[in-house]
Amino acid sequence: MKKVSIIGATGYVGIELMRLLHQHSEVKIKDLISKSSAGQRLTDLYPQFRGSELNNYQLKAMEDFQAEASDLIFTALPHGVSQNIVGELSGKGAKIIDLSGDFRYHDLDIYEEWYGVKHKHPELAAEAAYGLVELNREQIKKADLVANPGCYVTASLLGILPMLSFSKADLSSIIIDAKSGVSGAGRSLKENLLFTETHNSMKAYSPAVHRHSSEIEYIANQFLKGEYDSDLKTFNPADISTGADRAQILFTPHLVPIKRGILATIYLNLKESSSEAEILELFQQAYNEEEFVQVLADQLPEIKNVAGSNFAQIGFKYDQRTARLIIVSVIDNMLKGAAGQAVQNMNLIFGYPENTGLKATALFP
Amino acid sequence: MKKVSIIGATGYVGIELMRLLHQHSEVKIKDLISKSSAGQRLTDLYPQFRGSELNNYQLKAMEDFQAEASDLIFTALPHGVSQNIVGELSGKGAKIIDLSGDFRYHDLDIYEEWYGVKHKHPELAAEAAYGLVELNREQIKKADLVANPGCYVTASLLGILPMLSFSKADLSSIIIDAKSGVSGAGRSLKENLLFTETHNSMKAYSPAVHRHSSEIEYIANQFLKGEYDSDLKTFNPADISTGADRAQILFTPHLVPIKRGILATIYLNLKESSSEAEILELFQQAYNEEEFVQVLADQLPEIKNVAGSNFAQIGFKYDQRTARLIIVSVIDNMLKGAAGQAVQNMNLIFGYPENTGLKATALFP
Amino acid sequence: MKKVSIIGATGYVGIELMRLLHQHSEVKIKDLISKSSAGQRLTDLYPQFRGSELNNYQLKAMEDFQAEASDLIFTALPHGVSQNIVGELSGKGAKIIDLSGDFRYHDLDIYEEWYGVKHKHPELAAEAAYGLVELNREQIKKADLVANPGCYVTASLLGILPMLSFSKADLSSIIIDAKSGVSGAGRSLKENLLFTETHNSMKAYSPAVHRHSSEIEYIANQFLKGEYDSDLKTFNPADISTGADRAQILFTPHLVPIKRGILATIYLNLKESSSEAEILELFQQAYNEEEFVQVLADQLPEIKNVAGSNFAQIGFKYDQRTARLIIVSVIDNMLKGAAGQAVQNMNLIFGYPENTGLKATALFP
Amino acid sequence: MKKVSIIGATGYVGIELMRLLHQHSEVKIKDLISKSSAGQRLTDLYPQFRGSELNNYQLKAMEDFQAEASDLIFTALPHGVSQNIVGELSGKGAKIIDLSGDFRYHDLDIYEEWYGVKHKHPELAAEAAYGLVELNREQIKKADLVANPGCYVTASLLGILPMLSFSKADLSSIIIDAKSGVSGAGRSLKENLLFTETHNSMKAYSPAVHRHSSEIEYIANQFLKGEYDSDLKTFNPADISTGADRAQILFTPHLVPIKRGILATIYLNLKESSSEAEILELFQQAYNEEEFVQVLADQLPEIKNVAGSNFAQIGFKYDQRTARLIIVSVIDNMLKGAAGQAVQNMNLIFGYPENTGLKATALFP
Missing domain, CATH: 3.40.50.720 (NAD(P)-binding Rossmann-like Domain)
Structure with missing residues (x-):
């Protein structure tokens, strides 16, 4: 032990x-x-x-x-x-x-x-090794110090990573509209975290200037530079979308009256026509061997199906009319977005099966 | 009477x-x-x-x-x-x-x-006269039949209308990420509207294909064609953004566990650099004489400040870095998004002061 | 004015x-x-x-x-x-x-x-005149200083007052189990009022020792002594339950994750057999001319039917098997339990119709 | 396996x-x-x-x-x-x-x-063996058919059982005011279970006539007759409260807008003066060796500390002034109140350690 x-x-x-x-x-x-x-x-x-x-x-x-x-x-x-x-x-x-x-x-x-x-x-x-397991597994195994990712960042990157190396993607067009439960704010005594101030309400905050904005964009661009020994099966530097050598990300977080969970809705323009089948294949290639990231082919994810678990679920919609891709990614901010991912990192470091202590499925209802 | x-x-x-x-x-x-x-x-x-x-x-x-x-x-x-x-x-x-x-x-x-x-x-x-009062006041006064707008549409149009005639706006880039309380779904006996299925959860639904998507885009383009005798003070056909003769709108609704309220987060690319002062002036010109639309200069709106009232509140952020505008618009979907707006229309038709019976401020906490 | x-x-x-x-x-x-x-x-x-x-x-x-x-x-x-x-x-x-x-x-x-x-x-x-209008209307009208009742006290007294002069009631047996929304705690920065600490949870607090316990019991006994010029139509000192010259009240408040509303469940032993019809008549006599207190003959009250209004609703069940009466009383703690009642008192003092400014019905859904 | x-x-x-x-x-x-x-x-x-x-x-x-x-x-x-x-x-x-x-x-x-x-x-x-493990462990081990207890019944009996053999307890005076989350009603399509009908509201239902009322009273009296080979350490037929040969229970359930959890507030008159120390000892004797029932000496239990777990937590207050005992018992209705207890029963039947698969602590926040 x-x-x-x-x-x-x-x-x-x-x-x-x-x-x-x-x-x-x-x-x-x-x-x-x-x-x-x-x-x-x-x-x-x-x-x-x-x-x-x-x-x-x-x-x-x-x-x-x-x-x-x-x-x-x-x-x-x-x-x-x-x-x-x-x-x-x-x-x-x-x-x-x-x-x-x-x-x-x-x-x-x-x-x-x-x-x-x-x-x-x-x-x-x-x-320090960046601790998004699905992105950086091999570096983590060898690291003395792991930097566990931000909660919004985890939900966002899992949704967007498989698209970064997709040649049809316009990487300058990425918009992430994320919604988080209140536990993400921690146990701090702030007036705007009181039950009476948040229940039955909702708000956007720090649009474009939230710190996680910089982290999403930074890590995405590090990925494009080949900094991670990614297991993402789609990853092939030769495929990297040209024309946009950098990903640019606009990120707006929102506070919603739930305890746990982040839902990130990601918008991405495509430079050429695509299809749901093509997109699905990209996601499946990326995550088919990943236990903790599940790609939904025919439905959109909901917080209730991951809250209480270390799983991420990802769904999407390709809109032919506007040539845009809408990706929805959900996690439990306390688990895959924080403590669960940290334990997943620990398992890697110690050489335990990655899911040790992390098998719980969502607590529902 | x-x-x-x-x-x-x-x-x-x-x-x-x-x-x-x-x-x-x-x-x-x-x-x-x-x-x-x-x-x-x-x-x-x-x-x-x-x-x-x-x-x-x-x-x-x-x-x-x-x-x-x-x-x-x-x-x-x-x-x-x-x-x-x-x-x-x-x-x-x-x-x-x-x-x-x-x-x-x-x-x-x-x-x-x-x-x-x-x-x-x-x-x-x-x-039929389209019943968004701030857009179409004069036609409504004379109408025998008024078509009261959709709830998502009201929140979205109030946020986006003053930008439609802004020459720097790229009207092909509009993305609306809207979040609604559950009352918007009505009193229908559907499993996914049960308390146990919605409380402490959240989801996107009908991305790009929700009916209100077509309504927002249709009315925005009718406006651009000069179909409404708008009071919006910014409106000047000569100013209409060229290059994009049509607005194209991608709309994704979400269900959040609150009773009342819609928060629409609107993303819009600018073709040239602007400033918060310039944007604020456009909003103020549009709504300064409108009792039911309040423009916030220095904060973002929250559901709790409008729920229970017929007021809309609108805030925004101009992000120099990505040359994008983020507009946040909130209403009570049951009031400004439905029954309140209907009474506002009735007041116009009967010639009563527009705010008769609609003066209540938000019920908070 | x-x-x-x-x-x-x-x-x-x-x-x-x-x-x-x-x-x-x-x-x-x-x-x-x-x-x-x-x-x-x-x-x-x-x-x-x-x-x-x-x-x-x-x-x-x-x-x-x-x-x-x-x-x-x-x-x-x-x-x-x-x-x-x-x-x-x-x-x-x-x-x-x-x-x-x-x-x-x-x-x-x-x-x-x-x-x-x-x-x-x-x-x-x-x-000072005690400001429970239904109990003390005449004294309030003449008072220079009115003491507006506690929120729990208002819900509890409205439920129990008509039974205090009921000869079959065992006044030593009264138990009040009250459940309140979080707004009752005010806007204080306390850890246990954070959203994350109260949402999806519930607790009892201060059982038997909450200050409102003393207020309920004190006012009930003042009433029994004839201190108020009550309009309660049942009130007749000659009828006062003998054997129990004093009401004794055990009161336990609970915090539930709603914003507004108090639901008080009141238990009372009867010394002789009674009937629902007899009890209903007592409540109706007491409140038939009271605009703000509604007696439900055939259903139990719910918070949603009073929240946002100054109304109290009261229902009950007589259980023949255990010879006990269960009374359920609901109010909006911010209105009939605080500010609404204060305005009702103001209307009395100024001689305005009692419901001036207080006609709003519950905000639902 | x-x-x-x-x-x-x-x-x-x-x-x-x-x-x-x-x-x-x-x-x-x-x-x-x-x-x-x-x-x-x-x-x-x-x-x-x-x-x-x-x-x-x-x-x-x-x-x-x-x-x-x-x-x-x-x-x-x-x-x-x-x-x-x-x-x-x-x-x-x-x-x-x-x-x-x-x-x-x-x-x-x-x-x-x-x-x-x-x-x-x-x-x-x-x-059939009644499946409240703490009451009937030995019979369950040998049973072919186990009747898993009702959710309200589990919360109520765990709170009241140690008092049934307490000679100072007046067993005819028991009142149980229970509050349950909505999952207890199951996944049935009923209008009153819609989010919009239950969120931010609360109600009592079936006072005195809920089926679990009969189950609580029936099992309590079977216990008094010595029908269970109880492990409850207080149990001693000779101690059984005389004067009240039967327990009589008045039970009122309430629906509160949380997903999981039952909080039962139990009121019991004492025939003689007691002390908090004496009561605590009775609870500790009963549950000291029970893993899934925790007695709190100095605080009252909250739903959030058991939801997501198979644990019950019990606290109490002795009120000298009214000679009444107030007991608060909380469980997760889906776990100790249903599926968790069923697995606990299964473990007993198969001879596994009783906590196999049931060690999870509450999911909080």
Whole structure:
């Protein structure tokens, strides 16, 4: 049994990691670190763990944590904070999976522009492997530090990646209209996250300027440059759409009154006429051997069919009339969009079957 | 006091009309017609009217209805059914406001293609005035038959109309990603409308092929042809964007787990660089004298600020980087998107102040 | 037009008062006082008022407020705070309707025990009229200071009052299990009011020790002592249930994931056999002339039929088998449970028809 | 690997059984029987199973089902229908766990009175073991037919059982006010289960006359007669409360707009003064060795801490002032209230550890 720890254990991503890890057959939770709740019993904060082996866990402070005693550490912290902690933990023998935005960019100019933060560990950013498993499986296996992707980014990239190398696609035309449940905002005490402010309502926010916008576009273009040893079966640098050497992405997130789930509706112009059969084949080639990405041939995906699971589901519609492709991609933002994907990365690193501890299907109704 | 009647009184749009009309200071409800519930007491079906003057109303059957006794009739019926009823009622002296899709198109080829129904009253379709008040106020005032717009169409057109005559707009690039509450689907017994199937979930449906798609595009292009005596202050045929003599619209609706409200996120490419100030001025010119359309200069609209009211709120973001405009338009689908707009049309027809009976602000929280 | 002001204008109760008052035909809003937002424009905080005459209102600070310039002042403040402000305002000519718990008890020992606060204005508490209109209409009309009832208290008392003078009722057996929407908790930044913490969940809280418990029991017993000039037609001191000279009430509130609405399920043992007809008659006698309280003879009430309105609906079931009566009472906690009732009180004080500005039926769906 | 089948596989309880069973380490799903969907692929109806081994399952008709080929059969059918199917399946070697109300009563007079159905298999009803594990573990282990308890009944009995043998409890005073999520009503096409009719609303239904009322009272009294070989550590026939030889229960269910979860608030009079410590000890004695029932000493339970899990959580408050006990019990109605408990029963029958396949903690947020 490998020993794993979580730093930032009492945020929503932290407890979702706990939920997955305490029932994972191959690992054991070593330490749960929480700045705000050190010294408290986990079940006083989260009574849902009373019936589990975590019943008597006491949350620790960072200063009492020995990185060396863990085989792998998950850092579930705000960006900016995370790079410091990862800097401290690095080189002590434990693998690290970081769930913040701090290590997702090799090009730190982009990071610093969009995050408004100076990066203090460029050497770590340079070696971090981007943790979208379906894109970057081989690098992840060998990495000491994995940068787990953003939630919106995961839903968006899974929907758009197989189209990036499609010669008919106009990569300058990509628009992503994403809708997220409220858990994506974390457990922060903000007025606009109160039940009375969000229930029965809906809004767009940060159109064109959300940080995940830069991450989607950056990773898509890294992919086009051949930076990832992608398993995506469609990937063939020779096929890369010419004329648009760069993908340009306009991204608008929305907040909807559900707990979990992201639905990304992606719009893409085609430069030549295509067909649903042709598009379907591209998706199937990309994902046929991927357990966690399911391509729907004849229906559109719904949040309820993935919420509570690590699965992504993708459907699409080709509109002959406007020569546009509409792709719909859904995930559970807490799982494939955060903690589930992190465990999938851990499984890769430790050489376990990729689906270990991640087989649950959606909780419905 | 004018006398008004509702045919199709017990559907959701019917009861919303009732709610508005029984407290309208200038009209009196004459007859409430319901095929399914004729003979029943209204308050046995809808106990919320117990405290009102509708407490003793008994629902009538169509065969007991005398059109001549009403000054105005609202028809809140399914398309296809509605044209027959309107055909029967027509010419008996009562004005008619029809809330179905049957009389929204002067070009019946488009209607028949998208609705899959042969139109039996082309002469009535030809004379019907399209009932988007802000677009067509003068024609509505004189009309015997008003075709009340679709709910998605109202949210979409209010957001896009001021841009149609903007010379920098690429009218072939319009994408509308709309999100609606469940009341828009009416009171139909369908499995996918059950609480357990929609709560905490979300989905796209009918991408590119929803009927309202054709209505948005049709009306936008009629506007470009100068068919409406628009009050929109920006409207100047000489300004009409050249190069794109037609607007082409890709429309994707989504179902979200709220009761009321439509949020339409509209994407539009600009052919030349612009600025937020320039765009704001276009919106303000269009709507400054419109009571029911509010342009937000510095924030994005939310459903909660219009639900329960007849107001539309519109915000936008100009993204210099991608030269795209993102417009967000919100309405209450039951009010500005259906019954509220119908009452606004009625006020115009009868010469009452346009906001009579429609002054309520959003019910929040 | 009378001039009215609101102190505590930007809390949920404050804006609900605004919503009602700015459309009230007989009054005009004078000042809106907010400690936290003085100097800000109302519509920057609450954009739903953009289309109204409140569009240009600027929130004021308490120190800039002249009580003398208003005919009536609503105080929508936390208990403890409210008594100080009311103390300051008192005697300056304006009537006051206080929505806190501070002036609901003539017996200050009970207040101080349950609220944990020393009362600084016993003289005002002594003269304040309890503002449950159906119970105390005549005293309210003459009062300078009205104590608007608690939300749970209103739902509970309307359900139980007609039974208090029923000789078969065992007044020591009353149990009230109440369920409230989240708006009842106000706009406070508490973790347990976040969307993610309340949506799709439910809980009981403060069983037996909620402050409204004491208010329900106190007012019920004041009623039994003949303290109110009740219009309740059943009321006849000679009928008062003997054997139980006091009502004893066990009250448990619950938080449910809806925005507005309280549903109180009330359990009461009968000492002798009764019948549904007998019980119905008692309710009808009590409320037949009350516009805002509707007795349902043959169905149980639901939140959706009152939310958005000032109406209460009451239904019941007599269970012969266990000799128990189950009464279900529903209100909108923001309206009949707070702001609506306050306006009803204002109408009484000014001599307007009681339903002025309060005729809206429930907003459904 | 034991082979198990589900009859009634496409109702909500059926698919919840599937979700649990297809990941159970010791059993394999053999046949999935659905009257309405025979011949269809499971994943066309429920796309959430695409990523699982059930991906290619085809639903079967009853006439193609061989009971002998399964070691155990779950029947998830409406009452009345279920007894016929169980009658057919019985004696063919497969154990049966029935999730309807048909085999929960040994006294068929009560069944027939409350269900309005004549029982056709009294011999099976007589031998069926009542499947509340914590109450009847030993009988279940040996049973050929287990009657899985009702959802409300499970929440209620777990809350009240430890009090039944408490000499200070007045067993004639029990009132249970229960609140359930909408999934409890199943996937039936009823108007009052539409999203628009239930969201943001709430109601009581069937007060005093719900079928689960009779089941709670019947099982409680069977327990008092010593019919179950209870593991409840408090159980001692000599202790049984005298004076009240029978428990009498008044039960009122409510529908609340959540998907999963039942919260039962239980009221019980005490005949003598007690203390929170004394009550806590009774609960702890009863459940200390029970994995799936957690007693909270210092807080009240919430739905969110059990939804998605097979755990029950129980909290309480003793109110000295009114000498009443308030017990709050929460479960996930689909799991501990139906499918989870059925799997727990299956584990007992097959001799597997009771928690096999049931270790998941609540899905939160």
